[in-house]
Amino acid sequence: MLALAQDELKQILAHSTISQYGYVVTLYGIGGATAAGAATLYVLAHAIAKSALFMTAGAVTVATGESKLSRLGGLRRRMPALAVASGVAAATLAALPLTLGFSKDELFFAAATEHGRAVQLLAVGAAALTVAYIGRFWLGLFTGPLQTQPSAPVPPLLLAPIVVLGALAVVGGIVVEPFARLAEDAAAATYAGPLEVAPAYHAELGSENRMALAAWALGALILVVPRVRAPLVGAFARAGERAGPRRWYALSLLWLNRVSDWAHDREVRDLRNSIAAVLVPAAVLIAIALAVTPTRGSYEVGPVALGDLPIIVLLGLGALAAVTAARDRGRLQPVLALSVLGFALAGVYAMVGAPDVALVAVLVETVLAYVFVGVFARLPPATVRRPRRRARNAVIGAAAGASAFAAIWGALSRPTATTGVAAEHIERAPEAHGGDVVTVILADFRGLDTMVEVTVLAVAVVGVASLLSRGRAW
Amino acid sequence: MSVILEVVCPRLLGPAAMVAAAIIVKGYSDVGDGFSAGVVVALAVALRYVTLGAERAERSLPVLRHAPVLAVAGLLLVLAIGFFPVAFGEPPLTHFPRAGEPVVEIGALELTTAVALDVGIFLLVAGALVETIHQIARLVEERRA
Amino acid sequence: MTALSLSLVVPWAAGLVLALLDGRRRLVGWVAVCVLGANLGALVVLAAAVLPDDPVVVTTGNWPAGVGITLRADALGVLFALLSSLALLSATVFEVLEGVRERTFPGLVVLLAAGLTGVFVTGDLFNFYVFFELAMTAGYVLATYGGGRRELGAALVFTTVNLLGTFIFLLSVAGVYHVTGTLEMSGIAARMDEVDANAAVLLAAGFFVAFSVKLGLFPFHFWLPTVYTGARPAVAAILSGGLANIGAYGLLRFGGELLPGELDLAAGALIVIGSASILYGGVLAVSRRTASEMLAYSAIGQVGYVLVAIGVGGPVGFAAAILYTVVNALNKTLLFLTAQMRGALAGATFALGALSVAGVPPAAGFVGKLELFRATAGSPALVALFVLGSALSFVYAFQTYQYDFWRGERRGRRSSAPSRASSPRSRSSSSRWACGRSRCSR
Structure with missing residues (x-):
């Protein structure tokens, strides 16, 4: 409806797109196999035709430097190929016979007929409007007196795709089969069941054909009688400006952007918080996993023999070193504490019968300690800033550690x-x-x-x- | 302390190389492998860096210069050993001599593909660690300068 | 077998040699491109063998499976390997044409290709881990590419967070070995049924966290925008089009093959997390000012679709997840590479990729979205979610397009300006068409 009132070429097409997708939504809303098939064929036909028309608008603007319909006209002599090709595309949208668009409207009407008179009437009205605004677009561009002299010929690079798309639309109109097949496949996905898309030209005057005829007639009427058109459209457009979809769209876009900015400002970016952002959800997930599964028998403390004492001592030493490394500030103490932790673990490996692992662990630990001490001893002293929110860090660390402990125990305490x-x-x-x-x-x-x-x-x-x-x- | 360091540490390289060779040779039938051997050699080199300083250490031992090339050569050797059986239609890492076939021995050294693999790993580990030590030493000296 | 070995050895050996050379020289760059091409070629040959017949299975050293390491190239793995290799190849060609800035870049990319190929063709859990580590380590170094303060900061976050994820993964691998006694994937799948529910679910949670961190799913994603925005375009393309595939592959392989029971149990949670990811990524991407920032958030949203599809499960769900991952990786590679370029052709290509992300019919993304709808046809809520997500992606893709490619002529203007009488003639037809499309959305 709004497309009838627009002057800017692309605005016409843009509003038309809204209306065309309205059809698709209507079709899905009608439901049923026929409608789902029609909807996909509709999308297909629309994509072809609308691309061609958008490119036509572009080509005309390039050639004339003018993008308002009221200042354009009579271009058919200057650009005959463009006129024909885009005419075909327009015919597709308007659902004239011998184009792919005819099948799409035919299916649309068929689907509407399945659902009673009211839907049928609505369908005819919508189709009539389509005929009207597309007719206005094409007639306005290419017929009538020449308004703006094209300053340059249409570049062939622009023309070629339009011609191809137009040809596609005609071929699709005559040989519907491959398109119907494509639509069938696609529709089967959306409808979740097999269905048949079988458009054809029915010679008899079925209700679909009658509806199509009615739509064309009505569309032509709106088109040629400006007096019918002007007040109707004017009123609607004014209403649309105030409360119409466009305003809604702008508003919602604005709000969307605000929400987006707000969330973005609250995101964390530094290293410490990035780590916390992994640890916390991980801990929560593990906790949920623990909550939903039976844990009986998984967490039992086995007997402790005297022979295990050295291992326990070493592990205790390791734990102590870990705490020291986490707590101490400065450079050297944490590194030394970590080395102690490493050597303690190497001791444990040696005792549980993995001398190879222990050997490698000791060697690697030594190299690491060397490197750290060597670098740190010679670097200029830096002021270590006291990290903020230590309490929070400690809580997060403790939560992650507890969940890791629970998970490892749960998994590893099973008998091998x-x-x-x-x-x-x-x-x-x-x-x-x-x-x-x-x-x-x-x-x-x-x-x-x-x-x-x-x-x-x-x-x-x-x-x-x-x-x-x-x-x-x- | 520092006198001992300066006298002893540079001379540790020889014994370290011996130990490394022993670890590789003995490794296949006893504890140890190419990785540990590489780390032992790198440790000895690191000691030289610490006592002599980067410049003197590298001047006195020009072979260190080739550490990156040696490392890559070692890894290429490893890849070659691992994947050459594919050329004969065998899966990668097929062991030669095969199970049950006799092994050629030179003293304690057993000539098997696995030992060659270990030598490659030794080269890579030693080369890579020396390269790292070199880079860090350079950084430290630059900072001090 | 030969193709399988070649696809591994060629980039592996060549990458090492390239790492020694000065990668800023043109010749070295083109050699790297050739090596990646050879890798891709070997994978194509492998795919030709795998797809019609059975998977190619090799166990190293002629040992029985389980004792040796099993390499197993099946359709899923080969597909992902091909995809990643292609992404790496295009990013490298792009960077070589632009001029490589650092010595190590070509060698690292080639080694990354070796690592990724290994990840996708291995049939052994620990071997998966080591190849995974190879790829990630190369990725960490690549993230520093450029050497500026921003790149280094991003690389530090990337490395630390992903090391954490890798560590969680390693713990889970150890746990799996402990409870099943084997590292071979088919063996694990067979023995997983006998494992205690508690242990199995905990391990599954561990794997899930690890792969979610790689993928950048919603609650684990905080590293991602920093890194993708901070890194250079070629690196961002490599990370998101190549390396991130590991996450999706891991979820499919581990969830679908190794832990199917646990996957069923967690289906609801996966769908919730995936949905949150879709909405969060979509909403945050909307008001981003630069293309790479938008793409980073878009990546978060797009993997949400994959997760939802996996959560829906069944053959259709998995097929949708795979297809969507493929389309998504291609989109991201294309978009990250074109985002920094200017000119008519780049604009047109960007618009094409953006159409694909939004799932508009002529582009490949439509096929992916279609498959998703097929998977979720039974649930109106999910269909509504997908429609909403698609609408968001449409808005953010073309808002960015307007900001970035039209900045010269329309500075900061949001709403569609009615008059634009003088438009330069240099713009190509398809970009013009895409502009039209963007307008029709407002």
């Missing part, structure tokens, strides 16, 4: 699977000519893992080089 692959590794180590099973696992059974892992080391060193000396290797 009886038929683990470890036994087979031990058994097959001699086959690989190896004596020490850990080495055989690293170099043979799971050698691929080792290969990747050392590559990770290499990449990390590349990263160090890239950061410290712009990627120079030496």
Whole structure:
């Protein structure tokens, strides 16, 4: 409706798009297999036709430098190809026969007919309006006296796609089959069931055809009798300006932007909060998981023997070191505390029978301690700022730690699977000519893992080089 | 203290290399592997850096210059060992000699593909760590200058 | 088997050598492009073998499965590998044409390709982890690309948060090994039924958190805008079009294959989180001023669709999730690369990608959206959510388009200005058409 009152070319088309998608929504609203099929065919036909028309508007504007319908006209002599191609597209939208648009309206009417007289009337009225505004667009552009002299010919690059789309619309009108198939597939998705889209030209005067005829007649009437058009449209447009969709759209867009800005301002960006933003939801998820599953038997404290004492002492030492590292400020103390933690864990490995792991852990820990101490001892003293919101950090850390503790305990306290692959590794180590099973696992059974892992080391060193000396290797 | 450091530390490199070689050679039948060997060598080099300073350490041991190339060469060796069986239609990382076949031994060294893999890993780890030490030492010296 | 090995070894070895060379030289850059092309080619050959027949399965060292590491290229994995490789290739071509700024860039991208290929073709849990770490480590270093204060800050956040995610993943891997006694994925799937419900759900939650962090799903997403906005366009394209695929793949592989029971249990939660992600990303993307910032939030919203589809589940749901991930990765690569460019062609391409994100018919995104609607046809609430999400994406995509590509002529004007009599003739037809489209939305 508003499209009839607009003067700007693209405004006409834009409003027309709103109305066309209105059809689609109506069709989905009508429901049923016919409507779903019609809706998808409608989208298809509309996409083709509307693209062509938008490009026509663009081409005309490029050629004339003018984008108002009232100042354009009579261009058919100057741009015959454009006139024909866009005429076809317009005909598609207006649902004239021999175009893809005809099938779409036919289906639309068929769907409407299924739903009684009121819907039928509404459908005819809507289709009539379409005929009217599209007719106005095309007739206004290409017929009548020449209003603005085109200053340049239409670039062929602009023209070509319009012609192609127009041709597509005609071909689709004559050979509906492939388009119908496409629409059928698409509609089956939205309707969630098989359905048939079978548009065809019915020679008999069925109700669809009668409705189509009525729509064209009505549309033509609105178009040629400006006196009918002007007051009707004028009143509607004024109402539309005040309370119409456009105003609503602008308002809602404004609010959307405000909400968006508001949320964006509240987002966290710094490192500390980014970490917290991962830890907190993770802890909540774990807590929910714990709440919904039975935990009976999962959390039992086993007996403690005297032989476990060294391990307990080492673990206690580790825990203490961890707390120190987290609490202490400055540079050296946390690093030293972390080293203590590392060595304590290495001790635990050695005791539970993993000397290989312990050896590597000790070596790596030593290198790390060296590097840290070496760097820190020589860096100029920096003022360590006291982090704000320490209490909050402590709470978040404690929550994450508790959930991790619960999850690890829950998963690892199960008895080891009886038929683990470890036994087979031990058994097959001699086959690989190896004596020490850990080495055989690293170099043979799971050698691929080792290969990747050392590559990770290499990449990390590349990263160090890239950061410290712009990627120079030496 | 510092005298001991200056005298002892530079001379630690030889023994460290020995230990590393022993770890690799013995590794396949005993505790240890190429990774640990690489770290041992890197530790000895790090000690030289600490006692001599970056410039002297690198001048006295020009081979360090090639650490990045050695590291990449080691990794390429690892890849070659891992994937050459594919050329013969075998899955990657197929072990040669195969299970049950006799192993050629030179003293304590067993000639198997897995040992070659370990040598590659040793080269990579040692090279990569020395490279890291070099970069950090450079940074520290720049800061001091 | 040969194609599988080649697709791994070629980028792996070549990346190491390239890392030693000065990547700012043109030749090195083009060599990297060739290597990525070879990787893509090997993957295509592999896909040709995998898709009609059965998956290609190789266990290293001729050991029985479980003792050795199983490499298993099936349709899902190969598809993701192809997708990521393509994204990496286009981003690298883009950057080489623009001029590489840092020595290490080509080598790192090629190594990242090796890592990603490994992630998608492995059939072993721990092997998945190590390849994953390789890809992520290369990603961390790439995030510093450019070397400015902004890039470094973003890279620090990216690295720390993702290391946290990786650590959670590793803990879950250890837990799975403990309760099932194997690391081979098919073995795990077979034994998972016998595992205690409590342990299984906790492990599933761990995996979910880890992959959500990678994907940048709603409550875990805070690192993402900082990084994608801070990084250079090629890097943002690599991170979002290549690396982020791991998250979607992981959810599909681990949820659908290893822990299907737990996935069913959590379906409701997944749909809720996914919906929150769609709305949050959509709303925040609306008022962003720069294209890359908009795209970062849009990425959060788009993965929400994938999660909802996974939550819906069943063959249709998974198919929709896969299809949507593919379309989304392609969109993001395209958009991040074109977002910083100017000119008619870039404008047109951006508009095309934006149409695709919004799911408008001529673009590929329509197919993805269609598949989503097919998956959720049974639930009106979800259909309504998708429609709302699509409307939001339409608004933000074209608002940004107007801001960014029309800035020269329409400074800061929001509402559609009625008169624009003098428009430059240089703009290409499709960009003009897209402008028209954007107008019809207001």
